Amino acid sequence: MSLEEFPIDLKKYKKIALDPTKTQLTSEQKSALTANINLFRDAIVLFTATGAARGVSGHTGGPYDTVPELAILLALFEHSEKFHPVVFDEAGHRVATQYLLSALSGDLPAEHLLHYRQANSKLPGHPELGLTPGVKFSSGRLGHMWPLVNGVALANKSKVIFCLGSDGSQQEGNDAEAARLAVAQSLNVKLIIDDNDVTIAGHPSEYLKGYDVGKTLEGHGLKVVRADGEDLDSLWSGFVEILNYEGPAALINKRPMCPGIKGLEGSSHGHDAIPVKIAVEYLRGKGYPQSVVDILTNIKPDPNPYLYIGSTKELAANRVEFGEAVSRVLDGLSKEEAAKKVLVIDSDLEGSTGLKVIHQKHPEVFLPSGIMERGNFSAAAGFGFDKDKFGVFSTFSAFLEMIISEVTMARLNYCNVLCHFSHSGVDEMADNTCHFGINSFFADNGLSDVQSWLYFPADAAQMDAIIARIFFEKGLRFIFSTRAKVPWILKPDGSKFFGDGYKFEPGKDDVILEGSKGYVVAFGDMVYRAHDAVLRVRQEGLDVGLVNKSTLNLVDEQTIRKVGTSPFVIVVESFNQKTGLGSKFGTWLLERQLTPKYAYMGVIHEGCGGLTEQIPHQHLDPQSIIQKIRSLSN
């Protein structure tokens, strides 16, 4: 069987209507719902497993869990127009639900689901309005949907508005604000919350003791009903109760993560894309033939064949290196001293942002916490309010946009915080546009008489050197790394540029190559790409230089004079072209009466999904850099 056919027949979906004035389900209604639930869950397992097979990751457990609620919502939409027919979801990673709905409505051909998260398939890791046929809203940053759904309710007062929720998303402070507005205005918003006690880093009942979704919402004044999500009678009576209540209400459905999937049930691994092996076992257990299993086993990751020059073949995950480098600094302190001086606070992403290493090696400084970036950042800052103490905070770069106001207040309180923002830029960001970490210069929002330092190391050796140098510096320090691994930058003699003997100095640019015909200025993951481009034009006789601007927001007077007196300067970065280094560097040049030809290349488009495809999609690959060099050197 090929990818041209979706082997699970979605036409078997049984359309039924459910009337919430009837408190009991008939046996026919129950058997139709059960059939739909099985159909949807099998489909979700199959097509999300293609993400695992293709190496583009994804999420199975969340959408799989909420299928019974989905089946009931569709039956309510069939019953009455009073129900606004959009399945809003504050957990955007459950995008498989929306893609399934698009296939059911005929907006997407069912077989297209087998391209889940593949580059250019228009099926990225989170729902994007306007990109995917049939998708009705954008979601993907937790805590951002319920507040918006409140507004939809205000605009549609005669309708009932549903929003799927999760015990992860409900941890966000935004949801508390949304709850207050919904209660104050008696909005007809109904939250259907999957309370599976699983998020990315583990179980909220363990890492966030005292947190209880139901009690929280009751405290705000919502009507709260609890149900067993895997028992249709219990689930339906919960729906009936919240729908016969005028005003905001939440139905909280308890279930283990991935009920019925051997190897994932109850586990936080169920949050991610189901491994092919487990999916195969599940589908076999459901009686699907070998041809269905073959679809998964035949999909292979796409290799990236480009051979870079000027950097090593070996790659390192700089986001993990951050944790290693911090651990090495802490190794120099006694456990007691470390615990007194340093607090490292996680926001449910320790495995992704490198904090796990610190958790394992230095539990004395580590605080696991919830998906509460604003509160956690401020707690790290408050720890570093004492001039001899240091807070460490970490999350994805995309969510730096959430804590800008807290950064201002931390700065005004002279706090010491080291912030690590991983998943910067766009490289390998199958999660796509809402997860792009491209507005990181927002962190530099103080006035000219105070300083915050922004650092983006080019490779793992430079990450080590930066952490060793700045860990115990005062004030706010921001350090960036990518989701994708990066190679080590090499000198012409083949040794590591940032290897033995290299010492990092804040504010000092690294001249990787001197050039007489012009300069490329880059940082982070763009350094090895720009290095490749520059070396290739040099092979053709064009003597172009390369600067690594690892301290992003301080002008290195010596280096700017060097590049500014050359014939051209091109800034190449994986940040937003509108807000990145390139949008400032031209001003810095002009202020110094330096007027080379000037261009800047940054992130300009919404994403294309997939992994290595994101960089060429933004025209940031070596070939595009070479083209720009040629156009400026002519």
Ligand SMILES: Cc1ncc(C[n+]2csc(CCOP(=O)(O)OP(=O)(O)O)c2C)c(N)n1
């Ligand atoms: C603002 C924000 N912070 C962090 C994340 C990263 N993230 C994605 S899903 C997730 C955990 C979600 O848990 P839950 O919503 O309960 O989903 P489940 O594990 O049940 O699928 C996290 C931390 C995010 N998408 N948005």
